[in-house]
Amino acid sequence: MRYSKDHKSETRARIVENAAIRLRELGSACIGVADLMKDSGLTHGGFYAHFKSREALIEEAFLHAMSSVGERWKKRADAAQAGEELAAIVNGYLTVRHRDDIGGGCMLPALSHEVARGSAKTRKAFVAKLEEAIAVVADAQSHSIDRAAQAQAAATIATMVGSLLLARAAGKGDLSSLILEAGRDAALANSAGARPARKRKPASGN
């Protein structure tokens, strides 16, 4: 066996990447050391040459799985024609392909629920990534990143994430398609004009 200079770090990166995919697909509770190593073309014993424990790997997989939400959107916006930046983001997001690719898709619908009850460290990283994404969408839809633009962007992202999540749970039938289409329309309707935010009092109960 010939080992290149950074063979080990490549192996490690491969394990983390596979773990991130499983994490988005199945959640951290369904990541097993032996399965993961087999996916990566290795045997389970070698795992501890790379990670201190399963817990440590999972924390790292979370950080890896969260990378680049905003970046991906920014690339789409930059490649779009003037005035079509938001449409590029939204129409690239709410697709059948993305719906059917949980492991390789956006972390927001896949990880938010687990992050909500996770460690403070994980949540902090999540918040930073989400703020980045909000800034990208705010810029694309309002050419501004003040608080009102951020709020509007947050709502647009919520619509995108909620639509993708519900479309996935609905399967692959008519309802799923209806949700994707309605989500695209609603997310894009937000950009029509800089609508002033109306204040509303939340009611009690849930």
Added chain:
Amino acid sequence: MRYSKDHKSETRARIVENAAIRLRELGSACIGVADLMKDSGLTHGGFYAHFKSREALIEEAFLHAMSSVGERWKKRADAAQAGEELAAIVNGYLTVRHRDDIGGGCMLPALSHEVARGSAKTRKAFVAKLEEAIAVVADAQSHSIDRAAQAQAAATIATMVGSLLLARAAGKGDLSSLILEAGRDAALANSAGARPARKRKPASGN
């Protein structure tokens, strides 16, 4: 020990209810027979007098956890003043209290991701409940349940679900509050007028 006539069925219902709470909070992989029975005031051995297996309980817990999304919203809409039906649903949903009560809260942000990769039976039940909820919101916001009204309602629900999910992951700080507020505004803006749905072509990629 005195057993009332339907003591056993009450015990069983209590176990299922506790399982449904844990299911929304932690997911099915984190439901342990011993923990669950302890929560229900029993010892683990008695479990199999009520359920065939852990799997069978989890399936039942899913069905129980999914009940009454639409019903809860319908009650709120019915209790609201004319013209305020949608506001009653949205403002009752996107609250700090609901954000902080995952176990007792709506199943949509909590279970959608797991349903997406779950059994056909579970998904079928989910779809039925989601269609109910869409009909309730469509009626509240458009006084109609035709396809356009359903699409608009689906988008409103997606915004509600996405906002709650992201607000939970964001913790309890400013960002979380911003998301809740922006979600309320956006979900209610949908009802302003019966806006005709615009067709858009989805792009490739995700």
Added chain:
DNA sequence: TGTACATCAGTGAACGCGCGTTCACTGATGTAC
């Protein structure tokens, strides 16, 4: 150039703990007579 040795990524057997499942038993009640 050749020999001996250090290095090190990866292997796979073994260990032990946790958890789902089983089962003989308990103790309280209702019922037959």
Added chain:
DNA sequence: TGTACATCAGTGAACGCGCGTTCACTGATGTAC
């Protein structure tokens, strides 16, 4: 009314499998001399 017995929800010890973790070993490479 009293005695013997069937019933049955729940108990807790025990079992066995899966999985995280450890560890002695392998086999290929680079290096010292």
